[in-house]
Amino acid sequence: MKIHLIAAALISAAFATGISLYVSAQTAPQPVKAGTLRPVTDFDRIKDTTARSVALFEEVGKVITDPRCTNCHPAGDRPTQTDSMRPHQPLVVRGDNGLGAPGMACATCHHDSNFDAAGIPGHPRWQLAPLEMAWQGKTLAQICVQLKDPKRNGDRKLADIVHHMAEDDLVGWGWRPDKGRRPVAGTQAEFGLLIKAWVDSGAHCPT
Ligand code: HEC
Numbered sequence: 001m002k003i004h005l006i007a008a009a010l011i012s013a014a015f016a017t018g019i020s021l022y023v024s025a026q027t028a029p030q031p032v033k034a035g036t037l038r039p040v041t042d043f044d045r046i047k048d049t050t051a052r053s054v055a056l057f058e059e060v061g062k063v064i065t066d067p068r069c070t071n072c073h074p075a076g077d078r079p080t081q082t083d084s085m086r087p088h089q090p091l092v093v094r095g096d097n098g099l100g101a102p103g104m105a106c107a108t109c110h111h112d113s114n115f116d117a118a119g120i121p122g123h124p125r126w127q128l129a130p131l132e133m134a135w136q137g138k139t140l141a142q143i144c145v146q147l148k149d150p151k152r153n154g155d156r157k158l159a160d161i162v163h164h165m166a167e168d169d170l171v172g173w174g175w176r177p178d179k180g181r182r183p184v185a186g187t188q189a190e191f192g193l194l195i196k197a198w199v200d201s202g203a204h205c206p207t
């Protein structure tokens with residue numbers, strides 16, 4: 001009887017603090033808060049179109065150069081891990097198609113969705129970006145030029161790049177990593193609007 005009363009009291013206390021308790025329990029394991037992205041309207045006051053375009057790209061650069069993205073866009077055969085971008089452990093290589101070597105395919109460990117209990121990210125298309133799309137070790141200016149080059153961007157037009165950045169759900173994983181991994185800045189929708197504004201302003205690159 002006594003235990004029942006205590007339990008009832010605890011439950012009603014939990015209800016009283018309600019949603020705020022629930023929310024803090026959900027967000028508590030994130031070690032580092034994600035950054036923010038400035039809205040496109042912030043850039044309106046830059047009157048020179050080229051300068052505005054470059055500034056917009058520098059803003060999206062916060063996401064593009066984030067380890068959540070670059071860990072999968074390495075310049076070699078091996079992905080990297082965590083914010084420190086250490087070499088992937090265990091040792092895995094891209095294999096013929098970015099899906100991993102036979103016997104060590106990415107999908108052996110990376111499943112269709114994040115596996116929070118073991119801290120393993122997941123997505124149905126988890127694989128390494130092709131070598132020509134490597135971003136590691138490059139400046140933002142070099143990545144910018146590469147993004148516009150059909151030979152190195154998967155034969156995409158600028159409109160396709162906007163679409164890929166704004167809509168692709170593997171790109172979207174960057175905002176929804178497994179528990180404890182810091183997401184990239186802002187939201188994918190904000191990121192998409194910035195990329196579109198960059199393209200609409202002439203897709204100029206930083207120098
Ligand atoms: C799990 C690995 C993985 C992660 C994480 C990842 N990518 Fe990729 N990315 C790929 C693969 C694989 C391709 C090639 C697929 C294709 O061309 O459709 C690719 C291609 C791209 C392309 C098109 C080609 C190019 O480079 O111009 C863009 C843009 C891109 N990724 C952006 C991002 C961004 C932004 C993030 C982080 C928010 C990200 N990616 C995170 C694997 C990844």
Ligand code: HEC
Pocket residue numbers: 067068069071072079080081082083088089090092093094098099100101104105106107108109110119120121126127128181
């Ligand atoms: C034997 C299991 C295993 C295989 C095979 C494997 N991974 Fe992983 N991977 C892991 C584990 C475990 C982690 C989490 C480690 C951590 O971050 O501390 C991880 C993390 C990652 C990360 C880090 C994400 C981030 O932003 O921190 C990337 C990128 C990655 N793997 C890519 C790949 C790719 C691409 C392949 C195939 C070529 C692959 N992995 C194959 C086990 C594996």
